[in-house]
Amino acid sequence: MLDRLNPDIKQLYVVVxxxxxxxxxxxxxxxxxxxxxxxxxxxxxxxxxxxxxxxxRAELFKDYELFTLGTGCQDSGITKFKEELGPFKKIDxxxxxxxxxxxx
Numbered sequence: 452m453l454d455r456l457n458p459d460i461k462q463l464y465v466v467v468x469x470x471x472x473x474x475x476x477x478x479x480x481x482x483x484x485x486x487x488x489x490x491x492x493x494x495x496x497x498x499x500x501x502x503x504x505x506x507x508r509a510e511l512f513k514d515y516e517l518f519t520l521g522t523g524c525q526d527s528g529i530t531k532f533k534e535e536l537g538p539f540k541k542i543d544x545x546x547x548x549x550x551x552x553x554x555x
Contacts (some may be wrong), residue, residue: 460489461511463504472497475504477512485517505536 453460453476465473473493479486488508493500505520512518517540523530533539 461508463507463511465493465500465504467497473500473504475508477508477518479512479515480519483517484515485519486512486515488518488520501532502536 453462457478460476460478463473463475464471473491475491476489477486478489488505491501491504491508493504495501509518520533523533
């Protein structure tokens with residue numbers, strides 16, 4: 452599906468009764484010896500599908516020591532979920548905001 456845009460993106464799809472219920476994409480990081488989870492979407496009525504796809508996608512990149520799923524976006528539930536996938540490593544980082552940020 453994405454091969455036309457970038458053949459390096461590894462893709463997983465789960466189909467039940469001809470209906471797409473989940474997908475996961477990832478690719479090798481362009482600058483580091485690691486990989487990045489690009490996208491994961493699931494039909495949450497299928498319990499455990501998200502964890503299943505996270506693990507299956509990780510198997511595609513088993514030769515890399517590290518990967519990133521990004522932040523929990525200040526959502527404690529997302530952060531907890533990512534930690535429970537284990538093992539995990541947190542790396543602190545900071546943003547430098549520039550310009551005027553005004554509420555309207």
